[in-house]
Amino acid sequence: MPFSNLKNHRPLKWVRKNLKKPKDASDVPPKNTNNVTPNDTSNVPQPSGTNASVEPEDNSEEITTATQTEDLWTKATQRLAQDKKMALILKEARQIVADSGLELGSHGTVDQQLQGSLNAKVEELKQQELVIQIDDHYIKVREKLVRAIQNVVVLKDAVNMASAASPPVAIACAGITVSLLLFIRAADQEDSLLNGLEKTSELIPRLRMMEDLYLHSDADVHDDFTEKFKDGLVLLYCKVLEFQARALCFLQKNSLSRMAKNMFNEKWDVLIESITSQETEAQNFTRLFDAAERKRDREMISQNFAKALAKHRLQQTSTDRDLKVNQFIKILYTCPYRDRKDRVDNRIPGTSSYGFQQIRDVETEPSLLSDSVLAQYDKEGEAIAKSFRTLWDILKSITTSSDFDQIICVVDALDECQEDERKQLVEAITDLYARGNNNHNLKFLLTSRPYQRIREEFRVLEDQMPTIHLSGEGEAEVKEISREIDLVIAKRVHNISIRKQLEKHEQDFLREKLTEMPHRTYLWAALTLDYIQALDGFTKGKIRETVHSIPDTVDDAYDKILSKSKDQSKAKRLLHIVLAAEKPLSVEELSLAMAIQREGQPHDDILESTEPAKRFKSTLRNICGLILVVVDNRVYLLHQTVKEFLVRKSSDADESVISSNWARAFPAAESNKFLAEICVWYLDTLSKWDLDAALIRFLDSPPKEFNYARTQFLDAASKLSSLYVLLHYSIVCWAHHFRAACFRFQDRMTMLAYHLCTPTSKFYKIWVMSYQHKEHELEFLYQTPPVISEPLVISASRGLYAVVQKLLEEDTVEVDIRDSVHDNTALTWAAARGHDSIVGLLLDTGKVNLESKDSRGRTPLSLAAEYGHDAVVRLLLKTGKVNLDSEDSKYSRTPLSWAAQYGYNTVVSLLLNTVKVNLESKDSRGQTALLWAAREGHDAVVSLLLNTGKVDIECKDSKYGRTPLSWAAEYGYDVVVRLLLNTGKVDLESQDPRFGRTPLLWAAREGHDAVVRLLLNTGKVDIESEDSEYGQTPLSWAARSGHDAVVRLLLNTGKVDIESEDSKGQTPLSWAAGCGHDAVVTLLLNTRKVDIESRDSEGRTPLSWAAGYDAVVKLLLNTGKVDIESRDSEGRTPLSWAAGYGQDAVVRLLLNTGKVDIESEDSEGRTPLSWAAKHGYEAVVTLLMDAKKMGA
Structure with a gap:
């Protein structure tokens, strides 16, 4: 079978408890102003695939009886049977259902036995879902199949309640159930056929509700109109029954079925389209019923149906989404994180008091995965987890859109990361904060030993971000650290004593000697105690001997461990390989590498010398002790300090004066020679x-x-x-x-x-x-x-x-x-x-x-400048024969342009020192070196260029028409902005031609408060400048984007128009309220100068816009000055908007005021309850219904 072996997948268990036939109620959905005229449905339908009516056969009576003629499904069955070929297909389909074990009873009646059989078949269908195989080729089909099966579960419950009134409904349910079972087993699985099965399985219970809502309604409509509506439903039921019958015959593939297949030519899409068209006709009739009265009862029924349907849809959507979320989370599990974490012993009471008191393991939060992230996963698949840039962008998007105040990422021991991976992360973090982008709530706590190379990587952020240096050198710090280490030693000695069965005085002696050691560290304690625990033959003399030989430092511990190696030559070769490897080698790779000893070594000899992985792990421990560890089948050094202990740098002392056989005994060149x-x-x-x-x-x-x-x-x-x-x-x-x-x-x-x-x-x-x-x-x-x-x-x-x-x-x-x-x-x-x-x-x-050009017209100097190879640039310039201003053929960029873009200030300085380079050369987009440097935030390069006194500070690119100041302001490069302002030659009011924004507008829009402060301090900026795109001022943009720090700066000037309106008539308060920025709303309200009832071009007030954000609504209500019943141009109130958004918290706030009209209608006649029911917001529906009851 094409679908099999899916384990642990449970079908949705959804029971339609509220789907009961109303005794005396009608439903009138929201009004529709469209003028709909239903098509004439008096003609007898011609079944798909036939050309003319055929005399009915005698066996038509087997399908229906005279007592059932008032039932619409029965009428549909009778009408279909008037065609000879369709009568045969219906008969065959009925037989297929019966053969499957669903006994329909005599004359098509439905008895308790059929209901029991139907329940059994649905359970069988559920079980089939358990064995659907997830295969890349069938994954789309599987999702449809799962939805269709879920529909059958709902349909079965509906039929069990309504079957006595309409036996053909139960027969239709049986037909779908058997069709799906046959489909799962079929060799030919038509996607369009499955589309039809899914649609009809979902359509039948909805059609039953349509009958209940409208044909049983007390609405005042003409009898002829009702009859036409009934006839339209009969036509639709005909199409549904025909589709099911043909599907059964097609899937069964017997002789008559093949005839049906040939008649229909597998044109499932045609029949599905006719079903959809007829369904639209029926819906058009229901819209005309909406003009009737009995609104209260109608909404009660609509509510029940909305609840049931919303649950069903929610569970369908949740199932599909949860599947994607689980798959996405699995691909992020690139290594056993928990196993690695658990390698660290549990915190011993009394230690780590300087940090977190407790760290909790929290379950994954699937809600953080937005639909856009899952859509990207659908597009890229598992490759998404292999791209750092993609994952970084996802992290930023999640933190930007999430509701959390702050998300803090803790990265411990940054110095122990792989160098290339560390640089990638540092560059991303630097870029995130150097641009001054405050649109996210992402914070990082990074720890590292104070290596100069790592400090240089963070040089750009050094003046912007707080840095804490924990020296651990003061007397108080040393005392506290020693106290915690003593606790660790005491605990470990206690555990060793239990394992080795030490007596109390031996345990005390060992603990005392260890805690007497000066300059003890956590790593020293761990190494020493591991070494002691591995000793054989614990006697009092052995303990005393061991204590006296305890290494004083970590380096001594490393030296002692390696000196005990059983094969020191092999240990050195192993360490040379591990130290030089560009990435951690697997156990198999390292074993094979150790087996390769010389040039021309026969492959048989290599194979014979290669140890199996399992045995080689033991070899590693035997010859290198604790120095090497295996994690995820890859071999690592125990700690970064091992590398520092072993590797000899060029600045270290000569090998001849190093007393240890291991310390600094591994020159990098020699290790690389081995590999x-x-x-x-x-x-x-x-x-x-x-x-x-x-x-x-x-x-x-x-x-x-x-x-x-x-x-x-x-x-x-x-x-x-x-x-x-x-x-x-x-x-x-x-x-x-x-x-x-x-x-x-x-x-x-x-x-x-x-x-x-x-x-x-x-x-x-x-x-x-x-x-x-x-x-x-x-x-x-x-x-x-x-x-x-x-x-x-x-x-x-x-x-x-x-x-x-x-x-x-x-x-x-x-x-x-x-x-x-x-x-x-x-x-x-x-x-x-x-x-x-x-x-x-x-x-x-x-x-x-020297001027040879590659396929893109790039010279050696151009390439060396782009990649920042200053030593190469120096050599080329020294020849005196290179063209300093050579332009490539693709972008027309010079070496200076490339070096300026990427911030290579040494290369820029070398080029400027020639005094022959063209500072104002422009590329194909009209960008100069100064524009590139300002746009990318390279303040050192900007400073070099400005110091020449020969650059055009007001140069504009040809694509956007923007100046260096404009670019630097948008991206938040305050150091660059300060440099440009200090020249006294910049146009503070320059506007780009595309959006008409000044530097102040750009900075305010992006939330760069440091830049905004610099510009305001000049006293020369137009604080009320409006852009040409929306007519928004700096205050309007800052409020819209939620940049409260910028809003505060602008308000403190006392010169801003708080009531400035953009091209849509929205004020800063309106924007802040509509975007949910409660901090900005608070600032604006505190001025006591805002018009809390200002209306935009659509007639909406701040409260109307805030209907999706309860914190903002609360602030506005607390003023006591808002009109809760204000209506916009569509007649909608804040309550209507909140209900339509499904914001139950806001709805509750508005209801608690006791001043809202629950029954208010908009221009389309929709009430808040109508909006909530339409979108399936169950919590809001419940609130409104409860409020109506209390009001009654």
Whole structure:
């Protein structure tokens, strides 16, 4: 079956308790002013797929009896049976239902047995839902099927109440039930057929309610009109019954069914369309009934139906949405967060008092996932969790739109994050706050050790955000930290004593000696106690010996652990690999890497030397102790301090004077040499092995099939053989390790690297194709290897100095040769990548073209400037032969323009120092270097440019017509704004041609209070300037956007028009109220100068606009000056709007005033109750009904 094996999915259990036939009530839905004239329905309908009426057969009596002729469903059945072919189809359909186990009884009557059978079939249908397989190809169909099944559950309950009055309704329900069962089992599952099953299953109970509401109504309408309405319903019932009969026959696929299939030609959409059309006709009749009286009773019935329907719709929507939410949350679970968290011991009482007293585990909050986020998930699938930028944007959107006052993200130990991931996060946070954007409620608490590199990353925010330095060096701090560590030691010693069965005096002796150690830290305590716990043979002498040899510091602890290694040579090799690895290696990758010992090592030997993963984990612990840990099957250093202990930097003392065998014993170049050799030996040896079929297909695939072949190969490589587990890492990282190892051109490794850089090499193709999926995107052009090129271009692009040096010694090498895809030279690649040593080598040949341009017209200088490679820029400028103002062919941008956009002030300074660069060159959008720097908030670059005294401060771009001050004000770059204002030459009132906004308007609109303050302090800005888009002032925009700090600044000037109206007549108070900004509303009300009853062009007051926000409504009501019954141009009151929005809290506030007219009607005759019932807002309906009862 195409659907199977879905576990743990429970169908909705929804019982329509309120769906009872009214005894003496009518319903008149909201009035309709449209003039509707129903079509004449007196003609006998021709069933779909037939051309003419046919004499009825005698067996038509089997379907209905004379006693049932007044029932509309019965009439529909009789009318259908007048066609000979349809009579056959109806008979066959009825037989299919009977064969399924649903006994219809004689003459179509419905008895208790049928109801029992029907219940059983619906339960069977529910069970079928349990085994629907979620498959990408069928996921859309499955959602429809689930909804159809839910409809049947509702329909079955409705039929059990109404079947005695209308047996064909029960038969119709049985038909849908059996059709769905057949559909699930069918080999051919037509999407349009399922659409029809879903629609008819939902339509039948609604049609029953339509009959009850209108045909049983006491409304004063003409009898002819009622008869036409009945006849229209009969036509609609005919279409529904015909669809069900044909569906049953089609799905059963017997001989007669095939005949029906051929007659109908599977045109389900045609019949569905006719059903929809006839339903519209019926609805048109109901609108005419709405003019009748009996409004109170009508709304009572409408309320009951709305409750039932709202519950049903809510549960349907919730089911579909919950499914998406659960799927989305699952893809975010990229690693076992709870397992990692639980590696930390529970807090010991008395510790961590400086921080949170208690941290709670909170369930996921699905309501934070907006529909737009789920829509994005539908579009991008699981790829959404692999993009940092996408997830970051989602986080920002959630925090912007959520109702929480603040959302605080705590990131502990930022210094222990992977460097590239940390930089990505820091850049995003910096960008978020450097722009001064206050439209979010997202806060970050970041902790890190005070490393200079991390402090530099936050330099932009240093003056804007609070920084707390916890030195832990003061006497009080040291005493408190020591006290907490003593508590940890006491607890751990107690636990060890239980495990090792120590006596009381041994336990006390151990605790006393540990707590006597000076300069103890948490990490030292953890290492030392783990070391003690792992000791064998606990005797009093052993305890005393252990205590006397306890390491004094963390470094001593590390040294002691590693010195006890059973194989120190192997331990050093392991640590070299782990320290140099670009990413944490898996257990399998590391085991294979350890097995690769030399060049040309036979693959059989490698396989025999590779330990199985499970055993290798034990090896790691045996030879490195606690220094290495395995998390998620990847190998990590225990702590960042391990790396600091082991790695020797160039500034450290010589190896000869370091007393420890481990401390600072691992130079970075030597560690990279280990991994470079492993990767290159591995790739070189792999090319000599018998290749698997997937690899052969990959190597031989034509260019158009590269991406597909690459994916297949890499998937196959990870599964076919343990030999391939290191392939992807080696392909991606070998060049990095080669560069960092600083090999010389005469080394053997240089020859092997040269071989890998030869396009005819098998593994050069694999190497290139690992990046091929990004090659077509220009922004990735200089982050990927060049395709189909010469060894010099390839080695220059990857920064392989020794290989380039060796190649340049060959007389036959062509220094300026270009790659065949992007037309780039070796110099272009080296400059773009920032390989200054290789740029120097190439320049020394005197044979390179400094002005060579790539496919986008970019020179080496242009690329080096864009990527901020100041060392390369310095080398190129030193030649005195580069064109400083060369423009690319796509954007017409110069090197200065690129450097200014990305804030590379060193590069900008180098270019300015030449005194030959054109400061006013404009790109294709008319943007100068100053415009770019101001727009991106690079104050250092702006300062450099202004100091030249040669830049046009009032230059405007050609696309938006905006000045540097305008851009800086919009994005909240207050430092840049201050620099521009200090020149005294900026036009404070410059307006862009598109929106007509001044810098003050932009800053107020975006909520940048620091910029607003700077502009106001000049005393030269027009505080009442209006934009040309909406005619809004700075105060209007600040109020609309909820920027209370800006509103306060503007109000404090005493010069703003609080009652200024925009082009729609809305005042600042109206905007703030309509957007729910209660803090702004409070500020405006406190001035006591606002017109609380001001009306806009639609006649709406602030209270009317605030109907969706209870906090604002409360503020307005508390003034005692609002007209609660004010009506807008549509005749709607605040209560009407609140009910229509489903805002039960606001409705309650308005009702509590005792001054609202619950029965007020708008120009369409709709009451607040009508609006709430129409949209299914059950809580509001209940409030209004209760209020009516109390009023009665």
